[in-house]
Amino acid sequence: MTVDAQTAYLAIAVMALVTLSTRLGGAFVMRFVTLSPRVTSFLEAMSASVLAAIVVTFIVNNGTREALAVGIAILVMLATRSAIWAMFAAMAFAAGFTVFLT
Amino acid sequence: MSDVSPTPGFAPRFTAHGLVRGGQRLLPVSVFVFPFGVAYGAAAIEAGLSVDQALVMSLVVFAGASQFAVLDLWQAPLPFLSLALVVLAVNARHFILGAAISPYVNGLPPRHWFGSLMLLSDVNFADSYQAMKEGERDAAHILGGGLVLWSVWAIATAVGVFAGTLLGNLERFGVDVVMAAFFAALAVGMVPSFKAALPVIVACAVAVLALPLLPTGWNIIVAALAGGLVGVVFPSESKATP
Numbered sequence: 001m002t003v004d005a006q007t008a009y010l011a012i013a014v015m016a017l018v019t020l021s022t023r024l025g026g027a028f029v030m031r032f033v034t035l036s037p038r039v040t041s042f043l044e045a046m047s048a049s050v051l052a053a054i055v056v057t058f059i060v061n062n063g064t065r066e067a068l069a070v071g072i073a074i075l076v077m078l079a080t081r082s083a084i085w086a087m088f089a090a091m092a093f094a095a096g097f098t099v100f101l102t
Numbered sequence: 103m104s105d106v107s108p109t110p111g112f113a114p115r116f117t118a119h120g121l122v123r124g125g126q127r128l129l130p131v132s133v134f135v136f137p138f139g140v141a142y143g144a145a146a147i148e149a150g151l152s153v154d155q156a157l158v159m160s161l162v163v164f165a166g167a168s169q170f171a172v173l174d175l176w177q178a179p180l181p182f183l184s185l186a187l188v189v190l191a192v193n194a195r196h197f198i199l200g201a202a203i204s205p206y207v208n209g210l211p212p213r214h215w216f217g218s219l220m221l222l223s224d225v226n227f228a229d230s231y232q233a234m235k236e237g238e239r240d241a242a243h244i245l246g247g248g249l250v251l252w253s254v255w256a257i258a259t260a261v262g263v264f265a266g267t268l269l270g271n272l273e274r275f276g277v278d279v280v281m282a283a284f285f286a287a288l289a290v291g292m293v294p295s296f297k298a299a300l301p302v303i304v305a306c307a308v309a310v311l312a313l314p315l316l317p318t319g320w321n322i323i324v325a326a327l328a329g330g331l332v333g334v335v336f337p338s339e340s341k342a343t344p
Contacts, residue, residue: 009155013162014186015172015186023200026201027204029201031204046326050322054281055285083288090276
């Protein structure tokens with residue numbers, strides 16, 4: 001079902017406020033405290049974890065084509081250290097898969 | 103309390119000159135933002151956002167990873183709480199960037215402080231942080247870089263939205279896998295060693311196990327928290343600065 005416009009803009013406003021708070025929050029709390037190594041470890045580990053969790057959920061909700069595309073992205077990233085090339089390689093694979101195999 | 107200055111007598115500035123310097127340095131780099139913006143615009147149309155909504159989101163949120171992330175949740179009824187928490191989790195790394203750059207902005211008057219940080223992202227952080235270590239004292243440098251990235255992001259989104267509207271179903275171009283591929287690449291880039299991969303592996307397992315059990319989006323939040331906790335219990339050799 002599509003989201004009605006009013007709800008959509010409310011959600012976008014919420015996103016904007018949450019994102020702004022993350023931009024301001026780090027410098028703000030540093031006025032009062034220093035970020036402990038534990039908090040830093042938590043945030044660093046969570047940053048990578050949330051992305052991985054989104055990817056895995058996407059794969060489970062979709063299928064082979066998507067899983068293979070992500071696998072290719074990871075390999076290209078490891079080889080080139082370039083997220084752009086990883087993205088293009090995965091797109092090219094997924095496009096080819098759709099055109100030739102479905 | 104810890105309003106530390108990097109050097110004695112250091113006073114941060116916020117001027118138009120600094121703004122221009124920061125912007126100029128990021129002009130060439132901003133080219134690399136373009137393909138992601140196009141991909142986002144096309145994916146947003148595919149996910150059911152209107153042209154206006156996709157553009158407004160890029161203009162007011164300006165955080166690509168979180169913008170991609172909410173597209174998976176973009177169905178009526180919109181799950182507001184999990185949407186907000188996913189955005190918080192995906193953008194939590196801004197806290198680290200802001201904390202790292204705080205010595206260069208925290209002496210500023212409030213509106214300059216706000217201006218310096220309002221478009222903080224990975225790319226202008228990396229550039230301005232380096233510049234400031236090399237003696238740059240003008241916090242508008244961060245905003246200058248941010249404005250360039252923000253403009254490119256908005257223009258690229260518009261191009262993607264246009265392409266998405268024009269070409270219809272974009273699966274045959276592979277646009278639907280862009281987000282997952284981009285996130286996988288980012289996650290790989292964030293994991294410097296095998297030991298550092300442990301939180302990510304745990305997060306993946308938790309995400310899969312919790313998926314059928316929890317409402318939309320919550321498996322990702324639980325997985326992110328689990329990964330964060332594993333990172334606290336088994337810290338990898340932490341970088342002093344991001």
